[in-house]
Amino acid sequence: MSSISATVTVLDPIGLHARPAGQIVKLVKESGIEVRIGKAGEELVKANSPLRMMAMKAKTGEELLVEIDTDDQALADSLISQIQDFLKG
């Protein structure tokens, strides 16, 4: 199985804080798929840990790379658009 990746932007004025991190974890756990997230050039973290995601200290305006372990483009698109939504604040 390959993975599909995309870029999302943190738009929440407080950055990637507890609430969006929690929403992403909930979504990822429900999907049952492994999702990794991180800043370009840095090691990606598994999106099943809100604390790891908060520890990236992603600020408003920063772009994040999302990698989803699936071949299903439609499913990946839906996950990515939901993640982007959570990051709108």
Place this chain on the structure above:
Amino acid sequence: MSAPGAILAGMGVGLNAVRAEVFRVKPAKPIPSAHKHSGDSETEKHTLKGAISAVGHYLDELGLKAGDTSAEIFEALKMLLEDEDLFETAATQIDEGWSAATAFIMAVDEFGELLAGDAAFEERLADLRDLAKRVAAHIHGIHLGLDLPESGSFVLVGEDFSPADTAQFTKAVVGVITTKGGPTSHTAIICRSKSIPAVVSCSEATELLDGQMVLVDPVGDRVVVDGDESMATKTISFVAKSVEPIIPVRANIGSLSDAITAATTAANGVGLFRTELLYLSATSMPSVQAQAASYAEILKAAPEGPVVVRTIDAGSDKPVPFLNMPHEENPALGVRGYRLIQDHRQFIVDQLTSLEIAREQSGREVWVMAPMIATAEEAIEFGSLARKAGKFKVGVMVETPSIVMALSDLKNQLDFISVGTNDLSQYLFAADRMNSSLGALLNPWQPALIRALAKIAQDSDAANLSSGVCGESASDPAFAVVLAGLGFKSVSASMSQVGAVRSALSAVSAEQAKQIAQLALSSVSAEQAKSKVLAALSNL
């Protein structure tokens, strides 16, 4: 024990007094210090899982009790508590021989280090540490609940209350006293929203005993031991003597909708237009045209009179996304306000250029000022920058003790100064505004602050600078009278307070205000200054 009639000073929250019996919240038994386990790792991990799920269940209950808006907070906390990586980190410590409780606290500390230094996470981190304590307490069979009575009437007395504590407040809690925590602490916010009379930062309350009767008197900023309702301090009602206040009362705004609301009040112009909001949510730098359009809209809507615009007051704790602002250990003392000019001169020039376009379009009288000025050189540099950019009255904020000592150097260089009392207090008293244990030092009635204000008003006069105050303190009607008496030429209040401040300043003559200011100046404590001034005002 406190004797009947004793007065314990603090900071009041709310407008009504209440008399009831003291209920002290007992400090819980201490959690055993770090120790190793004697059993096998698997059993410890199992114990830890059980404790985490018990605390998770407890959060669910709190969420249900708290209802809609707060429920979301508890849900987010539960996600953090049940973080898989957090458990794995603790499990590694258990494998090293540490007990379940110790391992979990160590794991939270490890993540705490990763999250440290980011103001946005500080509160979550404190919550998470509190939860780790609960997990440890559960493992050791220690009870952490407040065990509040469900019926009767009690005044709760404790150090300070966390969100988990206030969620347990029952109907029997009719008053609250905390020995720590300031006017912006979680306890104060909850009590204000639930209309529970409270006195916070009341250090002498440690002497109160269960069963003693007390009067919680928030308007008087005090607790009276065995006091009854007749001793409650009344809110002063001012009787206007003149139509116009002795000095103009302006409004503080931060957005277009604020400007529209401010125009419905009796405010004489705007004394503080905070411009950060226009930038904090933008992901790229807005063009001069876009900035000018937003400013023109706001200027047109603002209440009649001059509009005092503060150039951007951002810092690493309040970062503007499109300006690169590196993390700082101590943002309050870092590159903020006018200091941004070191790296972002063009940004400040563009802001002034946009304001000039907006000034011309709106036909309004615009004053501009820069925040966080520390030296006369900086003030003069800003002055010439602003004059080059447009036809403004030009001034600076007085927030640092250093500029207080340099006002005479600004003679004939600037038109005005405006005091930000919150920041001036923070820097004068070396007391972090965000630290809840320091609330008492940030009380605007502190005589040292009032004396600094007196010097500012005098030195400004001597240097031909028009002086105003736009900090929170100017929203307190009684304090506004003191400010006028000290010689300030205008005050700027929060929109909701404009009417109250105007009536106070219409109820006194300039001479009376001067005498009242003298009372505050000659006091030796914040409590004394406030009570002397309130007494004088109610005897007008």
